[in-house]
Amino acid sequence: MTAGIIVETEAYVAAIDPASHAYRGRTQRNRSMFGPPGRVYVYTIYGMHVCMNVVTEAEGTASAVLLRALEPVAGLDIMRARRGVGVKDRDLARGPGRLCQALGITLVDDGHDLLSSNLWIANPTDAVEDRRVLATPRIGITRAADLPWRFVLAGSPFASGRRTTSRTPSP
């Protein structure tokens, strides 16, 4: 069993978001995003990695949250077996592709229900104060690159991208 604390996510809202895979409508790949909420949307990226999303809106409305990084909590030995011996704790699930590899997520998991499968998201044991969550632009996209829809636990060494410690004051 593997587990971790989600420390970095990105939101994709098809209706108003050109960066969403579902912006141009339903396709074979993105069909999970149009399904009921609480399921996962898993897809292949760059021909070699997979990324995992949580579907968030009602059936028919495509919207999802990409899980980008975890702070590993349990099963680190299993994660390392999947990711490679010698991989540092910090690198086990830092990045969406690595996260899936560490958890053993594959395309087979696409569409799985988080409420009735062996893959789920637990209630937080400790609430995170809003002030500790930073909103930044999303990573690796070209369209709608300015929207601050990446959410990261401030200062977490387990988050990908540039290390952020504080809110950037708006100009």
Add this chain to the structure above:
DNA sequence: AGGATGATGAAG
């Protein structure tokens, strides 16, 4: 039927 493009990662 074919070409361009990625919600990345690893190595140098």
Add this chain to the structure above:
DNA sequence: TTCATCATCCTA
């Protein structure tokens, strides 16, 4: 910074 690597989607 470069490149590996290919499913998916768009255009024709």
